[in-house]
Amino acid sequence: DAGVIQSPRHEVTEMGQEVTLRCKPISGHNSLFWYRQTMMRGLELLIYFNNNVPIDDSGMPEDRFSAKMPNASFSTLKIQPSEPRDSAVYFCASSLVAGGPNEQYFGPGTRLTVT
Amino acid sequence: QKEVEQNSGPLSVPEGAIASLNCTYSDRGSQSFFWYRQYSGKSPELIMFIYSNGDKEDGRFTAQLNKASQYVSLLIRDSQPSDSATYLCAVLSGTYKYIFGTGTRLKVLA
Numbered sequence: 001d002a003g004v005i006q007s008p009r010h011e012v013t014e015m016g017q018e019v020t021l022r023c024k025p026i027s028g029h030n031s032l033f034w035y036r037q038t039m040m041r042g043l044e045l046l047i048y049f050n051n052n053v054p055i056d057d058s059g060m061p062e063d064r065f066s067a068k069m070p071n072a073s074f075s076t077l078k079i080q081p082s083e084p085r086d087s088a089v090y091f092c093a094s095s096l097v098a099g100g101p102n103e104q105y106f107g108p109g110t111r112l113t114v115t
Numbered sequence: 116q117k118e119v120e121q122n123s124g125p126l127s128v129p130e131g132a133i134a135s136l137n138c139t140y141s142d143r144g145s146q147s148f149f150w151y152r153q154y155s156g157k158s159p160e161l162i163m164f165i166y167s168n169g170d171k172e173d174g175r176f177t178a179q180l181n182k183a184s185q186y187v188s189l190l191i192r193d194s195q196p197s198d199s200a201t202y203l204c205a206v207l208s209g210t211y212k213y214i215f216g217t218g219t220r221l222k223v224l225a
Contacts, residue, residue: 031211033213040217041217042203042215042216042217042218043159043215044215045212045213045214050211055211056211056212091158091159103161104161104213106159106160107158108158109158
């Protein structure tokens, strides 16, 4: 299995531009998580999908952020318009089911820099 | 706000020594606890989880849980330079929400 796939691996954009991050979870996993990691705040959960349905988006910082999961094998996180404070590493993770001993498998991350 | 606290380090230990990493959490109702290792520039990977009070051993790693005191620790025996990484403590809040600490950076000196 290829593991969780994220693209792009690096993104540099100017303030005000739209940014779209992509994720392909591990086949058969029905839980998908988007996280943001910064030095100051660590790893924060942005949104959680179960069976392609958004269950908890309380971690999405503001309306500029949106996420979709149109099918079991693809999810996007969009920031529009982007701001310098959005600069961070964004991870997608998937698991067979959420919680308990079910391991979350993290993708390689997308390092976003907004100038 | 439910929190997970870790000392940011760096924690420096000589090769072959025991590294002790600690974590405290605020949600007394938490039942599941995890330790992730993250190498610089890489993604977190799960190394241990623990649910019950006491110790859980896996190879060179031992996780310790004390729910009364709300702390979790990770011991790494016979530390190797390859263990140098950031160790993230995570607490499961509810059924799906993992709350992560900001991590402790471990440096094992050869």
